[in-house]
Amino acid sequence: MEIRIWKHYGTWVLAAEAAGALSGWLTREGAERYREAVLQPPLSPPGWVFPLVWTALYALMGIGAARAALCPAPPLRTRALRLFWAQLAFNVIWPFLFFQLQRFGLALAWLAALWVLILLMALAFRRVDPLAARLQLPYLLWTAFAGYLNAGVWLLN
Numbered sequence: 001m002e003i004r005i006w007k008h009y010g011t012w013v014l015a016a017e018a019a020g021a022l023s024g025w026l027t028r029e030g031a032e033r034y035r036e037a038v039l040q041p042p043l044s045p046p047g048w049v050f051p052l053v054w055t056a057l058y059a060l061m062g063i064g065a066a067r068a069a070l071c072p073a074p075p076l077r078t079r080a081l082r083l084f085w086a087q088l089a090f091n092v093i094w095p096f097l098f099f100q101l102q103r104f105g106l107a108l109a110w111l112a113a114l115w116v117l118i119l120l121m122a123l124a125f126r127r128v129d130p131l132a133a134r135l136q137l138p139y140l141l142w143t144a145f146a147g148y149l150n151a152g153v154w155l156l157n
Contacts, residue, residue: 008066008069008070009062009063009066011066012062012063012065012066012069013058013059013062013063013066014062015062015065016058016059016061016062016065016088017055017058017059017062019058019088019091019092020054020055020058020091020092022092023091023092023094023095023096024051024054024095026095026096026100027095027096027098027099027100029100030095030096030099030100030101030102031095031099033099033102034098034099034102035047038102038153038156038157039153039156039157040149040152040153040156041148041149041151041152041153041155041156042152043148043149044149044152053142056138057138057139057142060135060136060138060139061084061088061135061136061139063132063135064084064125064129064132064133064135064136065080065081065084065132067125067129067131067132067135068080068081068084068124068125068128068129068132069081070129071128071129073127073128076124076127076128077128079124080121080124080125080127080128080132083117083120083121083124084121086117086121087114087117087118087120087121090110090113090114090117091114093110094107094110094111094114097110098150098153104150104153104154104157105154107150107154108147108150108151108154111143111146111147111150112147114143115140115143115144115147118136118139118140118143119140121136122136122137122140
């Protein structure tokens with residue numbers, strides 16, 4: 001039984017991490033152009049921080065989704081998991097808008113919508129598993145910080 005639980009969690013974490021890896025791979029050229037040409041706002045962390053933070057955040061997303069998926073309340077669970085997939089899709093698209101297309105204003109609006117989806121997901125997770133919701137707080141906070149960085153880049157460039 002324990003191996004089955006580990007596989008369940010591993011599948012959800014792997015799905016979230018794979019979305020992040022796909023996003024990074026699709027935007028790698030745009031990210032290089034960005035680093036070379038774009039002015040950064042104050043408080044911008046060094047580039048090596050982002051992959052570390054995002055790896056942890058995707059893992060927390062996956063763990064939260066795995067916990068939600070194990071809950072027995074089908075309508076609430078289904079809503080929570082639909083919000084998980086919706087926010088993950090928005091998450092994958094944002095770097096394309098920001099790095100690849102360098103449409104900083106559009107990316108900021110997209111990021112605001114992503115933040116709302118993360119909040120809605122966390123609230124839906126809370127109804128099926130409070131810990132799953134709390135695991136999303138770092139993601140919500142980091143996305144708010146990303147909003148500050150995105151707005152700063154938009155204003156400076």
